[in-house]
Amino acid sequence: MDFLFHYWWLLFPLGWFIAAGWGSFMRYKRHQSKIDLIKSYTAAGKEPPAELLASLDKPDDDHDGWHEEDSGNRDGSSSNAFLVILFAGLAGVFAYAGYAELLGGVGEELYFVAMILGVLSLAFLVGGLFKGGRGRRD
Numbered sequence: 001m002d003f004l005f006h007y008w009w010l011l012f013p014l015g016w017f018i019a020a021g022w023g024s025f026m027r028y029k030r031h032q033s034k035i036d037l038i039k040s041y042t043a044a045g046k047e048p049p050a051e052l053l054a055s056l057d058k059p060d061d062d063h064d065g066w067h068e069e070d071s072g073n074r075d076g077s078s079s080n081a082f083l084v085i086l087f088a089g090l091a092g093v094f095a096y097a098g099y100a101e102l103l104g105g106v107g108e109e110l111y112f113v114a115m116i117l118g119v120l121s122l123a124f125l126v127g128g129l130f131k132g133g134r135g136r137r138d
Contacts, residue, residue: 008108009113032055080128087121 034056041048091114097103098110 006109009109011114019084080124080131083124084121087117087124091115091117091121 034052038048038052038056041052094110094117096115098107098114101107103110
């Protein structure tokens, strides 16, 4: 039980890996359903629509879940701004909890989690600033 008390923060990366695996599985299922639809067209002797065939070449239906192109600017910068603010806020909460010793004696672990969240916030900030014209559809 002591292990869980000191390493509870490992649940965050574990949850991240589970969510990434689920997203990958759902992309696979979407791609498989498109292939099944094309097979049904060919079995019926019909030509599949060109849009359906072209959608197989597009990576993940033109979005990856983190940079939603339809939710703001054309370059996806509004969702990057949300992630910067989210991770910076979480880093601040964990840093304050470590400073105030809200969980009693696990301040160092809370500071470590705050540093990781702060680095993620900076990574999304830099990614948003230097994204440039990548992904634009002018």
